[in-house]
Amino acid sequence: xxxxxxxxxxxxxxxxxxxxxxxxxxxxxxxxxxxxxxxxxxxxxxxxxxxxxxxxxxxxxxxxxxxxxxxxxxxxxxxxxxxxxxxxxxxxxxxxxxxxxxxxxxxxxxxxxxxxxxxxxxxxxxxxxxxxxxxxxxxxxxxxxxxxxxxxxxxxxxxxxxxxxxxxxxxxxxxxxxxxxxxxxxxxxxxxxxxxxxxxxxxxxxxxxxxxxxxxxxxxxxxxxxxxxxxxxxxxxxx
Numbered sequence: 760x761x762x763x764x765x766x767x768x769x770x771x772x773x774x775x776x777x778x779x780x781x782x783x784x785x786x787x788x789x790x791x792x793x794x795x796x797x798x799x800x801x802x803x804x805x806x807x808x809x810x811x812x813x814x815x816x817x818x819x820x821x822x823x824x825x826x827x828x829x830x831x832x833x834x835x836x837x838x839x840x841x842x843x844x845x846x847x848x849x850x851x852x853x854x855x856x857x858x859x860x861x862x863x864x865x866x867x868x869x870x871x872x873x874x875x876x877x878x879x880x881x882x883x884x885x886x887x888x889x890x891x892x893x894x895x896x897x898x899x900x901x902x903x904x905x906x907x908x909x910x911x912x913x914x915x916x917x918x919x920x921x922x923x924x925x926x927x928x929x930x931x932x933x934x935x936x937x938x939x940x941x942x943x944x945x946x947x948x949x950x951x952x953x954x955x956x957x958x959x960x961x962x963x964x965x966x967x968x969x970x971x972x973x974x975x976x977x978x979x980x981x982x983x984x985x986x987x988x989x990x991x992x993x994x995x996x997x998x
Contacts, residue, residue: 824857
């Protein structure tokens with residue numbers, strides 16, 4: 760009979776924990792971050808000694824001394840609308856009090872931070888995971904579906920499809936322009952032919968007019984000669 764309250768408490772505790780993780784917040788982020796840092800291969804010591812203050816030893820950096828959280832931020836993930844399952848991104852900013860200032864600006868320090876600051880909230884499992892876990896899960900999710908196949912196809916061959924489509928478009932555009940140019944040339948040739956025919960016709964009419972003019976001139980000369988003869992004859996008779 761005594762076991763029943765214990766089981767009930769565990770059940771209620773599970774429900775409370777589930778509800779607490781249902782909405783990602785700062786406290787769940789800090790808790791997940793503590794577990795993540797403690798589990799990293801380079802962590803030799805990670806012990807809370809105060810409110811968000813820890814004694815920390817890491818063999819990768821390397822470092823041994825105090826670690827203090829100076830800020831924690833939870834924001835909706837930029838990929839929340841891409842059906843990745845990750846709804847929020849969390850970042851924990853901390854200070855290594857015993858790390859020399861000159862080492863804070865080193866590339867090694869910034870590379871070391873990448874695995875120890877950012878976590879991602881997997882909504883379907885209601886837990887925070889590190890970046891490597893998130894990337895692996897997204898890769899596995901899309902690699903098993905047709906959508907990833909389509910995405911992979913576009914990433915691999917999209918540029919070639921675009922270039923081929925561009926070449927086809929340019930070829931069609933050039934062909935259309937060439938067809939229009941040929942049509943204009945044909946129209947110009949027809950107009951030139953018609954103009955030449957009109958010129959030839961005009962030259963023929965001009966020759967006919969010249970011939971008629973010569974005939975009129977000759978006829979006028981004959982009339983003038985005949986008129987002179989008549990006048991001479993009339994002049995002789997009058998004498």
